[in-house]
Amino acid sequence: GESVGLHLPTLSVQEGDNSIINCAYSNSASDYFIWYKQESGKGPQFIIDIRSNMDKRQGQRVTVLLNKTVKHLSLQIAATQPGDSAVYFCAERGTSGSRLTFGEGTQLTVNP
Amino acid sequence: NAGVMQNPRHLVRRRGQEARLRCSPMKGHSHVYWYRQLPEEGLKFMVYLQKENIIDESGMPKERFSAEFPKEGPSILRIQQVVRGDSAAYFCASSPPGTANYGYTFGSGTRLTVV
Numbered sequence: 001g002e003s004v005g006l007h008l009p010t011l012s013v014q015e016g017d018n019s020i021i022n023c024a025y026s027n028s029a030s031d032y033f034i035w036y037k038q039e040s041g042k043g044p045q046f047i048i049d050i051r052s053n054m055d056k057r058q059g060q061r062v063t064v065l066l067n068k069t070v071k072h073l074s075l076q077i078a079a080t081q082p083g084d085s086a087v088y089f090c091a092e093r094g095t096s097g098s099r100l101t102f103g104e105g106t107q108l109t110v111n112p
Numbered sequence: 113n114a115g116v117m118q119n120p121r122h123l124v125r126r127r128g129q130e131a132r133l134r135c136s137p138m139k140g141h142s143h144v145y146w147y148r149q150l151p152e153e154g155l156k157f158m159v160y161l162q163k164e165n166i167i168d169e170s171g172m173p174k175e176r177f178s179a180e181f182p183k184e185g186p187s188i189l190r191i192q193q194v195v196r197g198d199s200a201a202y203f204c205a206s207s208p209p210g211t212a213n214y215g216y217t218f219g220s221g222t223r224l225t226v227v
Contacts, residue, residue, distance in 0.1 A: 032214065034216065036218075042220055042221075043116075043118075043203050043218040043219050043220045043221045044155065044203070044205075044218045045218070046215075046216070046217065046218075049214070049215075051214075089154060089155070091155075091216075098143065098145075098160060098167075098168075098207065099145060099157045099160050099168060099171075100145070100157070100205075100216060101157065102147075102154040102155040102156070102157075103154055104153060104154045105153075105154050
């Protein structure tokens, strides 16, 4: 079945460092992936997405890499700031219609 | 564009009561998804609706839970005879129409507490 999981439940970095958050997925037919940021008490906030016909996409301070060979997704945050502290979820859209399947999340903590 | 609007933000119900959660999608979006999030966990899919149609309810418990998205008005997630285990944050997302269907925007959620 479809499942999305994350390698590390927590990640702690120093302000200004680069952060890398990883995600493994199991459905090789998934065609679309999204990274969301969720702050305490709030809903998931879209960060960046990537379609399965791409292997890299860049946004402002964020980059998503997709490796379909090993079914791995990563989110890179450059020059991490305290405001980046949150839980980060990856989500995939598989073959079961348009719903998204979420991973369990990684708690990113940025130390000043 | 006000985004996806959910209300109430917080809802307290006693065991056995009914809970009604509302979701108004973004302007121009005709697809609505409901997710449930337990503390310290990820979001679990419940149901996917388009106007007047349930497209996928495979994540919805068979009993006590129902959802609708009428032609006019918001989408409603209804939980009858609530139990303590229903306490969670319920999030609604919407996306635009069409087969590509990219771009899922979430609301701020309704936090249901069953006492």
